[in-house]
Amino acid sequence: MMVLWIGVASVSLAASSSNPDVSMLKLQSDGAFVFDGVLFSVAHFDSTWKRAEQTALRPDPAAVPGTNGEWKFAGPMVTPASAQPIMLKETFQRASDRSIRVSYVADHASGVPTENFCLDLMVPVNYMAGKSVRVDEQTVDMPTQFKDVQLVVKAAKTLVLSAATGTLTIKGISRVLIQDNRKWGGSYFEARLEFSRPKGPLQHAELAVDVTYEPYVSTPVSLASVTNRAFADDKANDGQGGWSDEGSGNDLSSLPLGPLVAAGVTFDIIDPAKNRGTSCLVISQSKTHSALTQATVPVANTPTYTHLYLLHATAWTPSGSTVIGKVTTTYTDGSKSVQEIKTYREVGNWWSPSTMPNGIVGWTGTNKSAPVGLYVSHIAWKRNRFTRSPLSRQGRQRG
Numbered sequence: 001m002m003v004l005w006i007g008v009a010s011v012s013l014a015a016s017s018s019n020p021d022v023s024m025l026k027l028q029s030d031g032a033f034v035f036d037g038v039l040f041s042v043a044h045f046d047s048t049w050k051r052a053e054q055t056a057l058r059p060d061p062a063a064v065p066g067t068n069g070e071w072k073f074a075g076p077m078v079t080p081a082s083a084q085p086i087m088l089k090e091t092f093q094r095a096s097d098r099s100i101r102v103s104y105v106a107d108h109a110s111g112v113p114t115e116n117f118c119l120d121l122m123v124p125v126n127y128m129a130g131k132s133v134r135v136d137e138q139t140v141d142m143p144t145q146f147k148d149v150q151l152v153v154k155a156a157k158t159l160v161l162s163a164a165t166g167t168l169t170i171k172g173i174s175r176v177l178i179q180d181n182r183k184w185g186g187s188y189f190e191a192r193l194e195f196s197r198p199k200g201p202l203q204h205a206e207l208a209v210d211v212t213y214e215p216y217v218s219t220p221v222s223l224a225s226v227t228n229r230a231f232a233d234d235k236a237n238d239g240q241g242g243w244s245d246e247g248s249g250n251d252l253s254s255l256p257l258g259p260l261v262a263a264g265v266t267f268d269i270i271d272p273a274k275n276r277g278t279s280c281l282v283i284s285q286s287k288t289h290s291a292l293t294q295a296t297v298p299v300a301n302t303p304t305y306t307h308l309y310l311l312h313a314t315a316w317t318p319s320g321s322t323v324i325g326k327v328t329t330t331y332t333d334g335s336k337s338v339q340e341i342k343t344y345r346e347v348g349n350w351w352s353p354s355t356m357p358n359g360i361v362g363w364t365g366t367n368k369s370a371p372v373g374l375y376v377s378h379i380a381w382k383r384n385r386f387t388r389s390p391l392s393r394q395g396r397q398r399g
Contacts, residue, residue: 023098024165024213024264031057031073031090035100036213036264037127037164037360042088042104043120043192044202046081047113053077053120054088069094082112086202095210103208104195111201116177118192119207125187126358127162130380131306134160135176142189143180144380151189152178159191164360164378165264166215172208187357216307220259220268226295227270227278231255241282242272244315244350252280252350252372254365262362263376265309283325308379310341311362313350317343327379339379346377 024036031054032041042054057075065071071092076085086108093101106117128142135156142151159170175194181187197205229241236247243251257271257279270279283292314324325341341347346358353361353373362376 021097022094022100022213023215024163025100027071027092029058030055030075031071031092033092033102035163035168035211036166037124038161038168039122040102040211041120042077042090042106043116043118044077044079044086044112044114045116045118046079047115048081049115050080052079052086054090056085057088057090060089077106079112081114082108082110084109084112086112095212098214099210099212101208101210104206106195106202106205108201108203111203114200114202116192117195117197117202117205118177119195119209121161121191121193123161123163123189123191124357125182125189126378127164128189131162133162133178134158140178146180146182149179149183150177151180152176159193161191163213166213169212169214171210171212215264218266218309219305220266221297221299221308222268222270223281223297224270224275226297227275227281228292229280229282230272230277231279232272243280243282249368250370251367252365254367254372255363255374260311260363262311262374263309263360265311265362265376267309267311306381308381310346310377310379311374312341312347312377313353313374314343314347315350317349321345329379329381331381337381341377347375350374 026034028034032039034040044052046052054075054077056078057073059065060072060074063070063072073090073092075088077088078085086106089105091103093103095101102119104119130142130144132139132141133152134140135152135154136158140152154176156173156176157171159173159176161168161170170193173193174196177192177194179190179192181190193207193209195205195207229243231243231251232253233242233245233247233251237245239245255269257269260267260269272279281292281295283294308327308329310327318324320343322343323340324343324347327339327341329337329339331337345356348354348356348359350372351370353364353375355361356375359375359377361373364371364373366372
């Protein structure tokens, strides 16, 4: 098994933009949206806690999308609690290149039994585990392992949470519930922002929130002292590389050199012409592919950071989730932390990549054989303890 670790940067980012021209935002056809990896959608829970979502909303045919920076949606939310649907209207507004305003109005002709009607946020566990959320002036730590279902239940005006590459600040709320869906085998924290409405059956409800994205600050960590392969490979199976040693028909020479923003994190892709002919770190327990099984990277003269990001991929990837490496961080107080790197969780094959629970596809390209790409994975460091750390990466899977 070959583990191809390509680059490392600590903390996150500055990002690309997408329609409607807001960084790290994707607006879906039903009005739901993904903002820096967090899914926002309206949810209704009836008196038996059965769930209905806004999947039937569609763009308002009377409104031209993007006019005055607005996108409008309307449609029914079908709930098993009533023969009549909830009619929902949504207005999505671009406020700046990092912020939006979203307003909703919901009506039901006769009133539908309701336990909760909310703007529902699904946050992947790896974005928030080990970090804090801020609810008004209160800071609440999110557990790395499951402890309790309900983590926050309170009236609030502002919520600040960690996303994939930065923080999201949400204003205009009245009450928030945050729960840990790992209780039921899920891989998300869920935040429910309740609509303003009278108690009892839902007849009319409204909500308007402002959401602002603030990118993390990231600084590339140099691997120049430990790299052992180039991205280009002139001769297959000569034991010298580059990349996976499969020749020019299947290498990574299409990866651009220099600064690279991947999933919002800034990496520095090494130019092999300026670094002993090498640009990446290839680790394997099979000496056929690489004699290197581990590497230590000192991180010196940097500010205090709390997150590490890897830009990496595997080749000849085993089926199923397998531990193929570990990252050991040594802190200045002498303590250590160890993060296992698993296939189909942090990383996958470099051919035809697809997003993993803790592995966003950060870069894609092509070579002569296939579409290829690299993953960006996140490791949380101990807060307020890191100033200089050697990082040890060791491949575990034989092949």
